Each structure stands twice: as C-alpha cells, then as structure tokens.
Amino acid sequence: MNIFKKEPNFKLMNKKYYAFIISGLVIIAGLVTFQFMDLNLGIDFSGGTMIEVSFKDNISINYLRDSLDKVGIANSEIVRVKRENKFFIKTMMEITETGETEEFDEHERKASLIREVFRTPEETENLKAGKIDLNNSTGIKITDFLTSRGISLDDAADSGKKIVDLRKNFEDKSGNLTGLISDFNEIEKLDLKKRVLSKLKENAFLGSLTFLSTEFVGPQVGHQLRGQAARATFFALIGMLIYIGFRFRPIYGIAAVITLFHDVVIVFSFILFLNIEVSLQVVAAILTIVGYSLNDTIVIFDRVRDNVKLMRKEGAEMILDRSINQTLSRTIVTSTTTLATVLALFFLGGEVIHNFSLTLIIGIIVGTYSSIFQSCAWLKIWEKKFLSRKKYK
C-alpha cells in the first residue's frame, strides 16, 4: 500500500512564510495567554500536597469543597477522575521563612484533616469505640489488632494479608479498582477462620473513603526542580546542536535547534490553552518530543545532505522540496504508528499518565508539522551556506 501513488511533489519552500505566520500566531497567542494566566504548575514544581481519595459512594465536588472550607483548607484544587468516585485534592504551599520542617508538619496535618473531615459521624463513633477501619489499615495494623484480641499470629497475619489483597483488587460495578471494600459480605466470602470473622464482625467496620496516594513536595524542592527542568531542556538542545553540527555541518544544527525550540514553545502554548498541569511527567514528555521531533528532522536533513551531492545543478529550493517529498510517506507512517500507541496510552493508560500522554499527543503532531514545514524553511534562509558542496567531496 502507498500513501502517494508516485513520489509527491508539494512545493513547500515557496510557501514557507505561511508556515512562519501560522507558528508565529500560535506563539503570540501563547504569549498573550501567558500574560493573563499562569502555567498550571503541579506540586512537583510549586510545592504542596496532593492527595488522591477514593470514595465508596457518589460524592460531588461541591460537597468536598464545602467540607474542606469548614476545616480551613480553602485554597485547594479538586479534580475528579472521570466516571469514578476518585478525586485529586491539591493544596499549595508558599515558601515561608519558617523552613520546611514545619511545612512538612503542615502537610501531615492537612492529610489527617482531610481524612477526618470526610468521615461519616458513624465512622468517627466506631473509631472512638476502638473499632478498626479495614479500608484504611495496613496489613500489619490488622494483624496487630487481631493478635491483641487473642488470635494466633499466623492466623492474624494470614487474615491481614487476605483483607489487604481483597482491597487491592476490589472492583466496582464498572470494573474500576476502587481500593475500597464496599460490603462486609465480601470479607465473609474470604476463607478466614471463624474466630477471626467473629472478632472482625464485632470490632471492625469498612470506612467510606481511602487514600490512594499522598504526595508532598517542599516548596524549595519545587523551586529547584523548576531550574533543573529548564536546564535539562536547555542542555539537551545544546547537545543536539553539537551532535548535528558534528555529523552534518553547523548550519544544519542551528536550523534543527530552532525547529526544536519552536516545538517546545508551541507545546507550551498548548499546555496553556488546555490548562494542562505541568508535572515532572509533562517535562519528561517535552524532552521526549525534542528527541522525537529531531528524529523526523534528521531523516529529512539526511536526505538533503544526499541530494546536495546528487542534484548538482538544482537550486536550494528544489533540493529542499524534493527531500521533504521523498521522505514524506515515511514521516506520515511513523507519526501514525507513534500516535496510535500514544492514543492508546491516553485513552487506556489511566489517570496517572493522562497529562503525560496528552502532552505527547500534542508534541508528536507539532513535531511532525515542524519537521515538514519548519526545519527546511530555516535551512533555506541560509541557502548559500548549506549548499556549499566543498565538504562533501
């Protein structure tokens, strides 16, 4: 099968200013947006606390927000996982003069407040009465609890492990893992000793929420990471410049790095437009895009290098157009396969990886566009330099 019946012959070089205008408009729109709203920094870069909570019952974001307001955690951002009763609760911390040890205590305080505030009165009663919450206890805690009530250590440890395993793999009706056991009957179905079961019936209950993950990043760390991310991107670009300058010639390196820089700026613009939360993963995605886009660009440049040798009588415009066209079906095929896998990741990979895959999707599209429409256009600007054939003898 072929995308093009014969070698395509798009005249791209004489339209290069359209490409510059389109990219320029996106970048300007990005800069304007940046004036009015900040990047949505995740706790990796801003510092703060992020907690993922799973609820047994259907709960609205407004209810969560009101409850948090009551205990004085007002500046929090709550995001719901689509079609599930899971929420991310993010609260920021600013750098204060008190130092981070206290900020860490602050994080612990918030985490326990959040746990408290969503508990039903009945659960609070149960806890006061010395009962154990099987949805929020580690295997060790359950084991300790049982041994202190006269169960042998072996039986207690076995029960603890079974209950935690049940919780770990517990699905709701739509097949999502909730991390919560919803019904005590499920525990009865486990192959537990009768004595254990009767102790549990008497002294244990199933809490209506559980923490799936908690993260704390100190604000100073966030600040450092921001610097590191910027440096890593910068040095990666320099590394590319040197490599291409060495393998091809300096002018190709410059054109490629301008293209990559263009990619990074445009991807950041889209991150702003779509309000994607910038985390370490998103930065990783951006660096990957740098590698990917360069991959495309190099394939084209490689052809340009060949064609400079082969098409001795042709001008720059002709050579560049020809090179892009010759590699066009490869560019499209590879982008398609890569995009297909990243789309699979986006739709099926889960919430944890969502922003990462979204950034990659944008990046792959932008990278493909820029390799075709930008990289050679920048070479064309230094027409005489890249055409110099002396070195290729």
Add this chain to the structure above:
Amino acid sequence: MKKALGWKIILILVVIGLSVWRFLEDKIVLGLDLRGGTHLVLEVQTGEGLIVQTDQHVTRLKSLFKDASIKYEKVTRKGVTGIEVSGFEFEDERNIKDIFDDDFREWNYTFSARLATMKLKPNEAMRWREQTVNQALEKIRNRIDATGLSEAKAQRIEGFSQKGDKLLVLLPGIDDPGRIKEIIKTTAMLEWKEVVSGPFDTEEEALSDYGGKLPEDLVVLKMNPKTGGRKGFMILKAANIVSGNDLRNAKRTRNEYGAPIIGFSLHPKGGRAFEKYTAANIGKRLAVVLDKRVLIDPVVQTVIPAHSGGVITGSYTTELVDDMVVMLRAGALPASMKFLEERTVGPSLGADSIRKGIYASSVGLLLVMAFMLLYYKAAGINSVVALALNIVILMGVLAYFRATLTVPGIAGIILTIGMAVDANVLIFERIKEELRAGKSPKSSIDSGFKKAFVTIFDANLTTIIAAIFLYQFGTGPIQGFAVTLMIGITASMFTAVFVSRVIFDLIYGDRKKLKKVSV
C-alpha cells in the same frame, strides 16, 4: 553467503534465548508507583553538623590554652566554620600561633591587634560535610534495618545539578510511613546532664534567677511531659556527664510493675565517668536528655558501677521503647533531617496502574502491528517479528540490569513500540523508492538497507541523547522512562536493521531470480 546467514541466525537465537532466560531468571523490579510504597527525600542539615564539630574545636582550643596557661577574654565560634579568639596578651601571640600550627592544621588563621580569626580550609569543610552525610546515611540504614523492613533502601542522591546532601529512602509495601518517618527524623542525641534547678513553669521564670541571661556553662531545656510526667523548664549544666556516644548497648526491659523501660550499658570510659559522678552525687538529680528535651530527672539512689549499666525509666508504650532502642543503638544522627519530598502510593493504585499499563500496551502493540501488516503486506510480517523480538529483548535487558519498571517506564515501552517500527519504515520506504527508480528487487533490498542505515543511526542517536538528559534530570519514575526508551531504541536498531535483513535474506536469498518483493 549461506554460511554467514547461518551464523547470523544463531546470533539472533542466542540473543532471544539470553533475553528470555534473564527475564525468567531475574524478574523485573517494580517501582514503588506500581507495587505501592513510600518514597522519601530528606536533606541532611550539614550546616548543623559543621557547627557541632566547630564547637568541639572551640572546646579543645580552650583546654589547650588552659594547659599552656594562655589568658584570653573569649573563644567563640563565628558563623559555621569560623573561630575567633580575642583579648589575649600580646606576648602570647607566638604561643597561640604554635598551637594553631601544631593542632589546628586544617585551619587558616589571621592575627590583628589581640584578635585571632580562624577559618576552616574549604576542602576540609567539604570533607566534614561529606562525612556528615555519609554518617547520617549509615545511621539511617542501621535504623531501617533494625525495624526489620528487609526491602527498604536508603541511598544518597547524586549527580548532575543535584547537591550531594540529599538522601533517598525507599520503603516498598509501606503505605503508612508515619512510624518510619519518626524513626528516621529523630536525631536521637542522648545526654546525661546534672540538674541545677527546676522545673519552672515558664522559660522566663527559669531565667529570672540569672537576670534573664544564663552563664555560658548552663542551659535551659524543656521537659517532655509524655515521658517524665511533668511539664516545664529545667536549668542544667551544659557539659554532659556521659552521652549517647558512650553507649555500648540499649535494650527493652521491664520495671518491677512490668512496664516497658530502656536498659543501657556504657563503654568502659563512659562507665567510669558515670560511676565517678554517681558516687559523688547521691541524692542529687540527674537529667536524661533526648534531642534537647528532658525525658526524666531521676534522683541518684546508689553508685552505678562502670560495668553494670542502668535503666531509663518513665512512662512509655512498648512501641515507643522499641523505637527508642533502635535509635539509641544505631547512634545519634550527626545532624538533623529535613523532609523535602514524600510520595506514597497505596497498593490498589499500583495494581490499577499495572492493569491499565498492560491493557494500553497490548492495544498499542496490536494497532501498530495491524497497521504495519496492512500497509506493508508481506514485509509487514517482517516488522511484526522484529517488533515482537524488540519487546522480548527490552524485557530481558530490563531484567538483567535490574532496572526498575515504573508507570512512566510502561509509557516508555508503549512509546518505544510506536517508534521502534520507524527503522523498519525507513528501510521499507527506501526499498520502495529504489523499486520505483527501476532497480531490481534484490538490489533494491540491498541498497534500501544500506542507505537507510546512516539515517536510522543518526536519528536514533539523537533520541538517545534526549533520553540521557532526561535520565540525569529526573528521579525514580522519570528515570524509569528514560531507561526503557534508551533500551527500546537501541534494541530496535538491532531488530529492524539486523534481524529484518536476515529475514529478508531467508525469504528471498535462495531465489536466483527475484521477480517481486512485497512492500
């Protein structure tokens, strides 16, 4: 030609065999974000450690001055690694210089009118700093080991643009790290000090006897009501009778009522000091101080002989005593710790990520394979085989290097699936071009592989360069991504260039006149 092909096939089989064997043998290590657990980043407050050491040098200097009967007004620490001597007699300057030259070689010094300023040499300060971090790491390791968490790990974070005073602690399978954090964070500096007076309700009240300012040889410390049963502040002698460094062993025992208490024994030197002190001070109070808080202030009842050791009583829970014993045995941290990061993933989220990761990879893989078969027909089979092999090698190498597979790592595998076929695509498109240019199928395959190779090499190398920067920049999960990407792309060069070629040769190599090649 045929013989060479035979060797190539053997090489491929060996690679497959090795990969499968390592994969089955070593098993891939799952990261904390997949198996559940806690990841902690702490910073050793090395400045504090330096201050403690400088203070020790101040004390040593004072005693040397005393021995040499040099009079002075003040010896004080300046900043973190500076010492200032002031108010000495002019004629003593020579002697002071001699002391500096003999006993304080690691220090630079300057003299000006009856004032000597010392500053620790920079490389020496560096060495102290290193020592502090390594000691802290060692102690934390001992403490974690003593809690029985066999899989827990503590290591220094080092590398590109990261300061060396950070430690990483990984606690797999722990989703309630509270107790461990307490054990890590507690400095566990144990001291026995002589009680001067107290307790007082407030600090002001304690200081009022001294006009609001204590003389240099006394300190005021807060009491810990949980252990001593009393609140308030006490005035103690600043000098220790003995300290945690003199401790030989600590263990949990019980008092006559069966309540848990801490039993300890001392090294000979400390033991003798303790014996001497208790003999001279029967009936007086003694304070046991942990991390600058007074635990208890018992009255000395009898002489405590050097070899017998003693007990620290108080009202403790068994768990608290156990934790204190762990910390006392491992010894005090040379400086305090600051928690910079904590990331805890519960087991169910990890299970969820594994499940979704496998699902997404399978779908991605099938999509790519279907596309390649549809688009390149027979040659597509070739790339499907190469792709499958790529994943086998990737898994084998991951297992062999005991690389940690993380959530972003899975993403790296999925992305690799998409990008690995690129080498095949480059080759196939080249072959098509050559065919279009009118070359024979056989020479088209030949030159297709040959010409595409340079491009594949350059293009993949840049992706690997990006991955290296990513590895340097990131921690845990992100590094997992960079590693899978690097391995996957390197493997794709082998599978798409070498293995694909062998397959082509196997299929078309025998035929004398090749009429058609399906790409």
